[in-house]
Amino acid sequence: MSGSSALLTDRYELTMLDAALLAGTHDRECVFEAFTRHLPPGRRYGIVGGTGRLIELIEQFRFGDEELEWLRSAHVVRDATIDWLADYRFSGSISGYREGEVYFPGSPFLVVDAPFAEGVILETLILSVFNFDSAVASAAARMVTAAVGRPIAEMGSRRANERGAVAAARAAFIAGFSATSNLEAGRTWGVPTMGTAAHAFTLLHDSEEDAFRAQVEALGAGTTLLVDTFDVERAIERAVRIAGPELGAVRLDSGDLPSLVRTVRAQLDSLGATKTRITVTNDLDEFTIAALAASPVDSYGVGTAVVTGSGFPASGMVYKLVAHRPRGHVGDWIPVAKKSDGKASVGGRKHPVRRLDESGRAVAEAIHVIGEDDVVKDRGRDLLVPLITDGVADRRYLGADGVRLAREHRASAMAELPDQAFRLGRGDPVLPTIFV
Amino acid sequence: MSGSSALLTDRYELTMLDAALLAGTHDRECVFEAFTRHLPPGRRYGIVGGTGRLIELIEQFRFGDEELEWLRSAHVVRDATIDWLADYRFSGSISGYREGEVYFPGSPFLVVDAPFAEGVILETLILSVFNFDSAVASAAARMVTAAVGRPIAEMGSRRANERGAVAAARAAFIAGFSATSNLEAGRTWGVPTMGTAAHAFTLLHDSEEDAFRAQVEALGAGTTLLVDTFDVERAIERAVRIAGPELGAVRLDSGDLPSLVRTVRAQLDSLGATKTRITVTNDLDEFTIAALAASPVDSYGVGTAVVTGSGFPASGMVYKLVAHRPRGHVGDWIPVAKKSDGKASVGGRKHPVRRLDESGRAVAEAIHVIGEDDVVKDRGRDLLVPLITDGVADRRYLGADGVRLAREHRASAMAELPDQAFRLGRGDPVLPTIFV
Numbered sequence: 119m120s121g122s123s124a125l126l127t128d129r130y131e132l133t134m135l136d137a138a139l140l141a142g143t144h145d146r147e148c149v150f151e152a153f154t155r156h157l158p159p160g161r162r163y164g165i166v167g168g169t170g171r172l173i174e175l176i177e178q179f180r181f182g183d184e185e186l187e188w189l190r191s192a193h194v195v196r197d198a199t200i201d202w203l204a205d206y207r208f209s210g211s212i213s214g215y216r217e218g219e220v221y222f223p224g225s226p227f228l229v230v231d232a233p234f235a236e237g238v239i240l241e242t243l244i245l246s247v248f249n250f251d252s253a254v255a256s257a258a259a260r261m262v263t264a265a266v267g268r269p270i271a272e273m274g275s276r277r278a279n280e281r282g283a284v285a286a287a288r289a290a291f292i293a294g295f296s297a298t299s300n301l302e303a304g305r306t307w308g309v310p311t312m313g314t315a316a317h318a319f320t321l322l323h324d325s326e327e328d329a330f331r332a333q334v335e336a337l338g339a340g341t342t343l344l345v346d347t348f349d350v351e352r353a354i355e356r357a358v359r360i361a362g363p364e365l366g367a368v369r370l371d372s373g374d375l376p377s378l379v380r381t382v383r384a385q386l387d388s389l390g391a392t393k394t395r396i397t398v399t400n401d402l403d404e405f406t407i408a409a410l411a412a413s414p415v416d417s418y419g420v421g422t423a424v425v426t427g428s429g430f431p432a433s434g435m436v437y438k439l440v441a442h443r444p445r446g447h448v449g450d451w452i453p454v455a456k457k458s459d460g461k462a463s464v465g466g467r468k469h470p471v472r473r474l475d476e477s478g479r480a481v482a483e484a485i486h487v488i489g490e491d492d493v494v495k496d497r498g499r500d501l502l503v504p505l506i507t508d509g510v511a512d513r514r515y516l517g518a519d520g521v522r523l524a525r526e527h528r529a530s531a532m533a534e535l536p537d538q539a540f541r542l543g544r545g546d547p548v549l550p551t552i553f554v
Numbered sequence: 555m556s557g558s559s560a561l562l563t564d565r566y567e568l569t570m571l572d573a574a575l576l577a578g579t580h581d582r583e584c585v586f587e588a589f590t591r592h593l594p595p596g597r598r599y600g601i602v603g604g605t606g607r608l609i610e611l612i613e614q615f616r617f618g619d620e621e622l623e624w625l626r627s628a629h630v631v632r633d634a635t636i637d638w639l640a641d642y643r644f645s646g647s648i649s650g651y652r653e654g655e656v657y658f659p660g661s662p663f664l665v666v667d668a669p670f671a672e673g674v675i676l677e678t679l680i681l682s683v684f685n686f687d688s689a690v691a692s693a694a695a696r697m698v699t700a701a702v703g704r705p706i707a708e709m710g711s712r713r714a715n716e717r718g719a720v721a722a723a724r725a726a727f728i729a730g731f732s733a734t735s736n737l738e739a740g741r742t743w744g745v746p747t748m749g750t751a752a753h754a755f756t757l758l759h760d761s762e763e764d765a766f767r768a769q770v771e772a773l774g775a776g777t778t779l780l781v782d783t784f785d786v787e788r789a790i791e792r793a794v795r796i797a798g799p800e801l802g803a804v805r806l807d808s809g810d811l812p813s814l815v816r817t818v819r820a821q822l823d824s825l826g827a828t829k830t831r832i833t834v835t836n837d838l839d840e841f842t843i844a845a846l847a848a849s850p851v852d853s854y855g856v857g858t859a860v861v862t863g864s865g866f867p868a869s870g871m872v873y874k875l876v877a878h879r880p881r882g883h884v885g886d887w888i889p890v891a892k893k894s895d896g897k898a899s900v901g902g903r904k905h906p907v908r909r910l911d912e913s914g915r916a917v918a919e920a921i922h923v924i925g926e927d928d929v930v931k932d933r934g935r936d937l938l939v940p941l942i943t944d945g946v947a948d949r950r951y952l953g954a955d956g957v958r959l960a961r962e963h964r965a966s967a968m969a970e971l972p973d974q975a976f977r978l979g980r981g982d983p984v985l986p987t988i989f990v
Contacts, residue, residue: 126716128709128735130749133773137751141768143758150754175716188741196772234758241752242735245712246719273564276681277868279718280562280611283682286715299564299678305624313566315573316677318586318875321890322579322670332577336632337569347892372894422868431862432713439754454757456783458808 123175124185124206128242129194132203135235136195139202144235149441149451149467152214152228152244154221158256158430160544163535165259165528166227167289168251169217170520173511175243176208202235209509210236213502215470217515218255218292218528220535222483224551226468229502234442241437248435250282251289253427257404258293259532260428261420263540264408269296270418271312273399274425286425292524295424296417308518317371320347330360340366342397345382346373354382358389367395367416375400376413383414403428404542438463451489464553471498472534472549480534483551496554499534559611560621560642564678565630568639571671572631575638580671585877585887585903588650588664588680590657594692594866596980599971601695601964602663603725604687605653606956609947611679612644638671645945646672649938651906653951654691654728654964656971658919660987662904665938670878677873684871686718687725689863693840694729695968696864697856699976700844705732706854707748709835710861722861728960731860732853744954753807756783766796776802778833781818782809790818794825803831803852811836812849819850839864840978874899887925900989907934908970908985916970919987932990935970 138144157164181189181203190200210232221227228244230237261270272290275283275298287303297310304311315333323329330343339361345353345368357365368386370378375398386394395416403423410418427433440463441451453465466487471494473482486494505512514523532539539548574580593600617625617639626636646668657663664680666673697706708726711719711734723739733746740747751769759765766779775797781789781804794801804822806814811834822830831852839859846854863869876899877887889901902923907930909918922930941948950959968975975984 123716125738125741126711126719127737128711128749129737129740129747130735130751132737133749134751134755137755137769137772138758140772141759141764143768146758148758185741189737192740192747194737194747234754238754241754242712243716246714246716249713250715250718275562275564276678276873277685278682279686279715279721280559280679280682281717282686282715283562299566301563301565301568301625301630302561304565304628305561305621311565311628311630313564313569315566315570316674317892317894318670318674318677319570319573321875321892322574322582322584322878323577328577332579333573336573336576346894349893372897374895426862426867431867432858437712439757442758456753456757457785458753458782459810461808 121178122180122182122185123178123243124181126243126246127239131239131241132189132195132199134238136199138234139199145233145445146442147445147447148232148234148237148439150230150237150437151226151440151468152248152435152437153224153226154433154435156223156434157547158434161256161430162539162541162545162548164221164252164433165255165293166215166217166219166221166248166252167255167292168247168285169214169505170515170517170524171251171285171288172244172247173505174516175247176240176506177511179206179208179240179243181206206236207509208232208236208240208506210506211504211508212506213504215501216503216527217520217524218531219501220531222547222549222551224485224553225483225501226470226485229467233445245435245437249432251285252433252435253431254286254289254424255293256433257428257430258290258295258424259528260404260542261407261424262294264404264542265418266411268415268417270420271296272298272300272424273313273419274421275300277422278425283425288521290424292521292528294525294528307521309521314342315344317344317347320344326353327356327360330357334361339364342367342369344369344371346370350378350382351385354385355389358386358391358394363390363392363394365391365394367397369397369399371399373400375410379410379413379415408542440465441467469494470501471496472501473498474534478534479536480549483549484554485551486554557614558616558618558621559614559679560617562679562682563675567675567677568625568631568635570674572635574670575635581669581881582878583881583883584668584670584673584875586666586673586873587662587876587904588684588871588873589660589662590869590871592659592870593983594870597692598975598977598981598984600657600688600869601691601729602651602653602655602657602684602688603691603728604683604721605650605941606951606953606960607687607721607724608680608683609941610952611683612676612942613947615642615644615676615679617642643945644668644672644676644942646942647940647944648942649940651937652939652963653956653960654967655937656967658983658985658987660921660989661919661937662906662921665903669881681871681873685868687721688869688871689867690722690725690860691729692869693864693866694726694731694860695964696840696978697843697860698730700840700978701854702847704851704853706856707732708734708736708860709855710857711736713858714861719861724957726860728957728964730961730964743957745957750778751780753780753783756780762789763792763796766793770797775800778803778805780805780807782806786814786818787821790821791825794822794827794830799825799827799830801827801830803833805833805835807835809836811846815846815849815851844978876901877903905930906937907932908937909934910970914970915972916985919985920990921987922990
């Protein structure tokens with residue numbers, strides 16, 4: 119696989135570039151904004167995921183010989199455009215919501231300032247990253263709320279594209295999950311990894327007893343034994359007999375969990391394994407997690423629901439040209455917006471502020487549509503921070519450090535939200551978006 | 555990004571390996587099968603997508619120094635297991651349904667014959683690839699049916715993880731789409747690419763007229779002009795005036811399509827542009843495509859719905875150990891199956907056959923549960939073909955050639971299905987699955 123991200127791009131980005139180069143409009147200074155018109159139906163807020171990944175992918179957005187040769191042979195663009203692409207390296211500036219920030223309809227969570235040619239060809243990559251990562255982060259945040267402090271592990275790699283799975287593990291961690299099963303997410307993004315054994319391990323051995331012994335031998339008594347391959351009650355008796363009361367945890371991956379968990383807890387306690395934890399992993403989502411709030415569950419593992427955005431696998435984000443002016447021209451930005459039926463947008467550069475009341479509670483997403491020299495007077499929290507300045511990335515947001523920062527920021531941004539944000543039932547966005 | 559696929563894996567695959575190596579059970583000969591317990595609710599068949607990609611990813615499944623060093627530092631497995639992984643290279647055999655094949659609940663579309671250690675660590679990768687690619691292929695096939703012969707382009711890259719998007723473009727093409735917007739899918743998999751311009755191109759210019767002129771200048775009169783940025787009627791008048799009646803196509807990305815398309819066709823005809831095609835791209839899925847069957851649409855572009863499996867972004871596929879025996883032992887396979895509540899599986903090696911009637915129409919998915927020397931007597935079509943034999947891949951299934959082959963096979967496999975398979979409304983699987 120090529121290390122370049124440059125062809126992870128829709129063909130029309132390059133044909134627009136081709137035509138603009140010929141017309142001489144490629145170097146107009148432009149402002150592009152990414153935002154969503156709506157949250158998924160019933161959702162009260164969203165979580166921005168993907169920012170740190172995007173910055174790294176933009177650094178890898180270079181057209182090498184392989185990419186250029188293919189573009190030439192496929193007659194995608196003219197030779198002059200191939201030459202332009204050979205030198206491409208993003209030299210503009212990008213500001214945005216910090217990763218982990220809460221967003222609402224209309225929130226301009228990414229603002230790209232660049233010549234048309236440089237900004238337009240990033241559109242597909244920007245939207246791919248945010249549409250997927252934010253869908254996962256937004257669903258994961260609701261699950262974390264539903265778990266009321268109990269840890270949740272992301273285990274959905276097998277239900278997502280193999281590379282998407284790594285991004286999903288990262289996004290879920292930013293949203294408050296405690297760990298992932300995905301090893302690449304551990305290596306690349308520093309997400310803690312977890313996992314011990316599947317049913318296959320039990321079935322491989324001549325008996326469940328042999329399997330448990332083999333696992334405890336290799337992984338220690340603190341391991342998690344999967345106890346529902348045959349008969350849960352007999353498995354738990356075996357598990358505690360083999361590992362002793364130091365057994366770390368038992369995992370339940372099937373059955374009617376609320377009643378089963380209660381029975382299992384009682385059995386563990388009766389065997390003296392009062393500190394052995396119970397983890398459950400049976401096709402959970404935010405609603406089934408919430409339904410287990412009163413059950414003696416110690417931790418959750420979530421797969422399909424989190425990596426597919428719990429019903430909304432794409433966040434509906436779009437990337438729009440909102441203003442431009444001739445190159446080198448000072449002042450006089452021309453705000454632009456399409457008028458397409460049902461898809462009209464607001465032209466002009468925006469400055470978003472989260473308004474807070476005296477107690478620090480968020481009350482509105484105030485989006486100031488501003489001119490070149492306007493000073494925004496708003497007591498709220500400024501939402502845009504510089505991510506890339508004149509082509510140079512702020513490295514604090516990259517790699518595992520960026521992930522940790524995003525996870526912390528997500529916690530503090532969510533702490534500002536009013537309580538009704540955290541209801542799982544369907545509702546409207548919890549803050550109004552106000553264009554000022 | 556590393557070229558290795560080895561860490562695209564759940565941690566528990568490696569901890570199971572670790573424990574099996576210590577117990578000496580790692581080299582038991584095993585049969586693993588991948589299948590789904592259910593189709594998504596209401597679906598009548600599924601399309602296998604991902605086989606060719608998987609074979610290539612298995613060839614890249616090697617633990618290099620970087621991967622091993624990280625596993626060591628993260629204390630994922632013991633040092634002896636690290637040494638075993640350093641030499642890992644899949645030496646077993648894999649047979650499966652040909653890519654593009656139709657599948658049903660219980661269809662063992664992939665069968666892995668390998669020592670436990672070699673087969674178990676591929677589980678996550680196998681499921682990631684098939685769960686995603688097959689979800690896309692299965693949704694795409696329904697859209698192709700709904701389009702009754704009109705071409706459909708896949709344009710959903712921006713609604714999927716950036717690497718998942720490439721796999722999605724490939725899967726949609728196998729399922730009968732005619733092209734993709736995704737350039738990497740063009741380069742890597744030979745999928746035809748398409749696309750001309752977005753609203754941003756019109757908004758960049760001083761007028762729609764300037765934008766159309768610039769595009770026609772660069773891309774020729776045969777290009778597709780996007781005509782709904784401001785006012786469709788005036789845009790079409792301009793488009794034909796600028797490009798002439800040779801204008802290739804106009805694209806509509808908003809509005810009430812059935813009525814709009816009719817008006818646009820009449821206007822184009824009245825301007826003499828009788829051969830100018832109409833392509834529509836406004837958030838389509840199989841149902842909205844079907845609703846346009848009587849409208850004078852020439853082609854469709856589909857985004858979100860196809861890359862997210864039209865409501866079912868993961869196919870629910872699982873990978874199970876179904877039989878094993880001691881290493882070097884002839885005969886006497888031990889069939890195994892878990893009994894977990896609601897997740898019970900059928901043990902033993904399986905030989906699937908698609909039964910056909912005298913006219914060649916499919917009537918059942920017959921799955922023979924067989925012993926070592928059993929000869930399957932069934933007049934149907936054998937569904938398993940060798941993909942990897944003793945570690946060596948059949949190269950016909952790889953790369954762009956494999957994609958073409960899969961696309962052809964999908965067409966012939968679908969042609970066997972009874973007519974009711976192609977109804978879009980909810981229904982049961984169109985063939986019964988019979989365990990023989």
